Amino acid sequence: MNFEYAKDSKEQRPYEHYLNAYREMDPKEISGRTGIPYDEEKGLFTVKLMGSTYQVSFPDYEIHHVEDWAKVYPLEEAMNAKILIVRFLTERSAAPASGKFVTYHDVPWGEVYFRQFQGRCLFRLAFGYGNKLPVFRKIMEHLGAKKCSEGDCSYELEFMDNLYVKFILWEGDDEFQPSAQILFSDNFAVSFAAEDLAVVGDISINMMKALEKKLS
Structure with missing residues (x-):
């Protein structure tokens, strides 16, 4: 598959930085800020990306897709996708769209x-x-x-x-x-x-x- 992997510190270091921050956070705060559902009993966030659903564990950030029609799952395999989502979870907030x-x-x-x-x-x-x-x-x-x-x-x-x-x-x-x-x-x-x-x-x-x- 044509996905990018972390081959050097250019991606690995940012990934480790955000991963460490993620592990120290309150998952309920993350869910409230981002709007991403969190199952406290299972310790899982439910993240949707390009039509597919993923279960993302807290605090380990282990990612597993829910089987569907897509058959391609970048959040499991592409380092740039993993960094994007963990950065969203640690730093960003959801906002409504106006339609524009x-x-x-x-x-x-x-x-x-x-x-x-x-x-x-x-x-x-x-x-x-x-x-x-x-x-x-x-x-x-x-x-x-x-x-x-x-x-x-x-x-x-x-x-x-x-x-x-x-x-x-x-x-x-x-x-x-x-x-x-x-x-x-x-x-x-x-x-x-x-x-x-x-x-x-x-x-x-x-x-x-x-x-x-x-x-x-």
């Missing part, structure tokens, strides 16, 4: 990190699926995403509970290269920093690539 979507430029510090986001997410999405719209549709339908009207092909996906990402593609041809846009529900800016949103895009596209292999 914003570009990466619109979030605080988005302009500073845009070049990274463009390379890691927009270009990968455009050149990965801009000339393979039927494959993109199949993946999005498999994930239960909602079809939208923007661009030549677009879908809205619930990344986590009440946090939505919209993927928009414009098909390439002999004259123009394919292009893409990724929009975020406006509550993402409350729950995550700009650097985190690049990881959200990265996890999502890695999931698409893994599903493409599964569905082919």
